[in-house]
Amino acid sequence: MPIPNHDVAAIFSKVADLLEIKGENPFRVRAYREAARTVSGLSQSVADLLKEGRDLTELPGIGKDLAGKIEEIVTTGRLTLLEDLTQQIPGELTELMKVAGLGAKRVARMYQELNIRSLDDLRQAAEQGRLAELEGFGDKTQTKILEEVKRLRRDQTHRTLLAIAAQYAQPLMDHLGKAKGVKDLIIAGSYRRRRETVHDLDILATCKRGSTVMDHFVKYDEVKQVVSHGKTRSTVLLRSGFQVDLRVVPQVSYGAALVYFTGSKPHNIAIRKRAVRKKLKINEYGVFRGNGRIAGRTEEEVYDTLGLPWIPPDLRENRGEVEAAEQGTLPTLVELGDIQGDLHVHTNYTDGRHTIEQMARAAQKRGYKYLAIADHSQRITVAHGLMPKALREQIEQIDRLNDRLKGFVVLKAIEVDILADGRLDLPDEVLKELDLRVCSIHSKFNLSRTEQTERVLRAMDNPYFNILAHPTGRLIGERDAYDLDMERIMEHAAANGCYLELNAHPERLDLDDNHCRMAKNKGLKVVVSTDAHRMDDLAYMVYGVGQARRGWLEADDVLNSRNLKDLRTLLRR
DNA sequence: GCCGTTTTCGGCCCGACTGTTTTCAGTCG
Numbered sequence: 001m002p003i004p005n006h007d008v009a010a011i012f013s014k015v016a017d018l019l020e021i022k023g024e025n026p027f028r029v030r031a032y033r034e035a036a037r038t039v040s041g042l043s044q045s046v047a048d049l050l051k052e053g054r055d056l057t058e059l060p061g062i063g064k065d066l067a068g069k070i071e072e073i074v075t076t077g078r079l080t081l082l083e084d085l086t087q088q089i090p091g092e093l094t095e096l097m098k099v100a101g102l103g104a105k106r107v108a109r110m111y112q113e114l115n116i117r118s119l120d121d122l123r124q125a126a127e128q129g130r131l132a133e134l135e136g137f138g139d140k141t142q143t144k145i146l147e148e149v150k151r152l153r154r155d156q157t158h159r160t161l162l163a164i165a166a167q168y169a170q171p172l173m174d175h176l177g178k179a180k181g182v183k184d185l186i187i188a189g190s191y192r193r194r195r196e197t198v199h200d201l202d203i204l205a206t207c208k209r210g211s212t213v214m215d216h217f218v219k220y221d222e223v224k225q226v227v228s229h230g231k232t233r234s235t236v237l238l239r240s241g242f243q244v245d246l247r248v249v250p251q252v253s254y255g256a257a258l259v260y261f262t263g264s265k266p267h268n269i270a271i272r273k274r275a276v277r278k279k280l281k282i283n284e285y286g287v288f289r290g291n292g293r294i295a296g297r298t299e300e301e302v303y304d305t306l307g308l309p310w311i312p313p314d315l316r317e318n319r320g321e322v323e324a325a326e327q328g329t330l331p332t333l334v335e336l337g338d339i340q341g342d343l344h345v346h347t348n349y350t351d352g353r354h355t356i357e358q359m360a361r362a363a364q365k366r367g368y369k370y371l372a373i374a375d376h377s378q379r380i381t382v383a384h385g386l387m388p389k390a391l392r393e394q395i396e397q398i399d400r401l402n403d404r405l406k407g408f409v410v411l412k413a414i415e416v417d418i419l420a421d422g423r424l425d426l427p428d429e430v431l432k433e434l435d436l437r438v439c440s441i442h443s444k445f446n447l448s449r450t451e452q453t454e455r456v457l458r459a460m461d462n463p464y465f466n467i468l469a470h471p472t473g474r475l476i477g478e479r480d481a482y483d484l485d486m487e488r489i490m491e492h493a494a495a496n497g498c499y500l501e502l503n504a505h506p507e508r509l510d511l512d513d514n515h516c517r518m519a520k521n522k523g524l525k526v527v528v529s530t531d532a533h534r535m536d537d538l539a540y541m542v543y544g545v546g547q548a549r550r551g552w553l554e555a556d557d558v559l560n561s562r563n564l565k566d567l568r569t570l571l572r573r
Numbered sequence: 574g575c576c577g578t579t580t581t582c583g584g585c586c587c588g589a590c591t592g593t594t595t596t597c598a599g600t601c602g
Contacts, residue, residue: 027585031574063575101591103600138593189602202602228590235590235601245602247589260587265602272586277578283587 002047008073009040011082012066017094018085020104021111034061037266039070041319043518044487047074060318090117100148101141109134123149151241158477159197160242163506163543166191168222168242169201175220176203176246181211184254188261189245192313194546196476196509200243202261206251217246253285256296259303260284266318267311274306274322314549331554334528336545338555340563341370342538344415344438344469344501344529349394350375350384353534356394356410357401362535364408370564372411372529373398374438374469377425379417386414388430395433409564411435415469420444422458424465431464436571438501438529440469441482449483456489460498466571467527468493470503470510478507486515487522494524497573499559502551504530504544505537516551525559525570526551 016032038061039046049056056067073079085091089111096107096119110116113134114125125131126146132139160168169187176185182205186192189202207213214234218226227235233247249257260268261284275282280289286296287305295301300310308325312333315321324330345359346352352359356373363371373394376385386394391414398410415438417425424431424439431437439459447455459465471489472481493500500519502511511519511526519526528544530537548558555561559570 025574028574030585035574061575065574101600105599136593136598140592144591200602230590233589233602261602263602265586268602269586276586281587285588 002045003074003077005039005042005045008046008070009036011073011079012036012039012069014091014094015079015082015085017097017104018082018089018091021089021093021097021108022085023104023108031061031066034266035066035070038062041317041514043514043521046070048487050074092117095119096122099145099152101144102148106136109136119149119152159199161197161476161506162191162195162546163540165198165201165242168238168240168244172201172220172222172244173203176205176213176217179207179211179213179216181208182213183207183251186258188258189263192262193264193316194314194543194550196506196512196543196547200245203244203246204254204257204261205246205248206254206257207248211248213248214246247284249284251297252293253296255298255300255302256282256286257284259299262313262316264317267316267321270318270322271303271306271308274308278306280305312549314546315552317550331552333549334545334553334555334558334561336542337367338558338561339368339528339541339545340567341368341372341411341560342530342532342541343372343411343413343436343467343527343560344374344503345371345532345538346375346415347373347394349373349386349390350380351533356397358535359532359538360401360405360408360410362538364405366538366541369407370409370411370567372413372436372438374413374415377414377416379419379425380442385417385425388426391426391430392433413438415440417442418455418459420447420455422455422461424459424462428462428464431462434464435568436466437464438467438469439465441473445473445479445482447482449485452482453485453488456484457492460489460492460496463573465496465498466573467499467501467529469501469529470505470508470531471500471515472510472512474510474512475507476509481510486518490519490522490524494522499525499527502526502528502544502548504528504540504542504547506540506543509543509547511547511551513547513550516548516553520551520553520557525557526553527559529560 012032013036016029020029038059056062056070057064093107093111096102114130116122116125126142131137132142184206186204187201188204190198191201205213218229218234218236222238223236224239225237235245237243272282280287286293287302295305303310311321311325342363347356347359360371378385378387395412398412402410412434413436414434418439418441419425474481500511516526528548530540532538
């Protein structure tokens with residue numbers, strides 16, 4: 001099986017950490033970090049790119065040397081450089097860099113002078129007071145490190161789902177909004193870029209002179225610990241361990257600060273480099289020519305000084321958006337308001353909470369024109385999957401409901417299981433009575449890449465196959481994607497009039513952004529559906545649309561941005 | 574280690590906060 005990009009990236013990250021601990025040229029370290037990021041952000045595997053004979057030096061930040069190293073990893077599964085490095089210094093040292101407050105310099109010093117190699121060594125040294133004796137360390141540093149080591153054990157400090165972060169964010173924003181003298185208040189960072197998970201919240205504020213917003217912030221009820229507390233920037237941990245930063249800038253700097261704190265870091269670096277070429281300097285206070293500020297009040301102003309149109313935050317990952325902006329080819333991203341209906345929801349016929357009519361009314365209330373009821377099929381016994389007889393009952397009920405609804409249509413659908421051999425879990429004569437079929441895998445996740453891919457391709461050969469639901473099966477932070485050749489699947493889908501779902505459930509967001517972009521590049525439309533099991537779940541659409549935007553999708557690329565008539569036409573195979 | 578309207582060498586984004594410092598290093602974003 002080819003080496004996944006994720007593993008190549010992990011090797012480069014480790015090399016970067018070890019080189020940094022060794023005290024190597026920081027720009028060389030950065031080159032490895034950027035390479036790791038570039039590789040993990042690709043929609044196609046480097047192994048496949050090499051197989052196609054592509055020249056990897058075309059990738060940004062990949063030169064002759066790194067291209068050779070990627071090839072070495074892909075062909076041998078190893079990297080000599082990494083092995084050499086771990087001969088010189090213990091590879092476990094990179095674990096220590098995960099402790100907040102510890103970087104390469106301190107890790108190197110602790111290793112050289114106290115032979116600290118692991119979190120356990122570190123905890124012992126701190127408890128025995130040996131850390132504080134090192135030059136550049138003191139009592140406070142020692143205490144803080146000890147706390148962070150314990151916290152790392154306890155909280156795992158994993159990334160937080162965007163939807164969970166939103167639950168922390170709302171009451172906090174309400175709290176901050178009540179502070180004296182606050183003007184603008186906005187969440188920036190990866191939250192604003194709609195990443196599927198966030199590490200922390202970056203809140204940006206502008207306010208009148210003498211505002212108490214910073215004090216107001218650190219006194220928030222939910223704050224467990226104040227990590228830092230300055231005039232323009234403070235950091236706190238909430239009770240849950242979730243980190244929140246607040247930064248305050250003058251109003252004239254609002255746009256520049258918003259660009260800066262929205263990131264991503266690689267995007268910022270890209271535009272700052274561009275600024276340097278134009279003899280300008282960008283920081284969070286504005287765009288400067290010499291000492292004179294020439295822009296900064298709005299984001300549009302900042303981009304304008306660089307000769308660029310405003311770039312939507314969802315795209316700011318340095319994945320080609322700056323070049324697209326320059327060439328005037330930025331996509332007009334799909335918006336929540338473009339969505340005409342939801343094509344995958346459940347009801348109390350199987351494992352959903354609400355009735356067909358309740359779900360339909362809730363969807364209509366959201367402004368949709370249609371809703372597809374796609375309950376589970378018979379194989380999913382735990383969810384009371386529908387046997388043919390129950391499905392026929394449901395169909396009749398939907399027909400009766402449609403007679404009563406005005407300006408809204410409930411579509412008859414099913415979430416039919418794809419069996420291990422690629423057959424669908426209901427006979428064709430039942431499937432053909434439906435408006436559409438959502439097909440998905442819920443078993444045998446561990447098939448080989450070839451078997452799993454064939455399974456899906458065979459299922460698509462069934463003329464009643466319309467949409468592949470949650471295509472990779474991943475659960476963010478819980479379960480990896482099953483092993484699939486997504487390129488082949490997309491090509492097969494495109495060739496056979498099938499579609500892939502972007503499941504909007506915050507724990508799934510499957511397809512992810514890279515796969516969305518891959519689909520777009522292959523001319524394959526994506527369906528954004530919520531998989532709602534309750535009326536409230538219909539609101540997950542906003543997360544699906546966010547992910548679609550991150551994948552550069554326009555309304556035209558999203559099947560359920562079509563009106564019902566066009567939808568029916570496009571579903572015809 | 575990458576890269577080029579400063580093009581094959583010499584640069585590489587920029588500032589805030591903390592702690593241990595008397596002028597700054599380390600870390601972080």
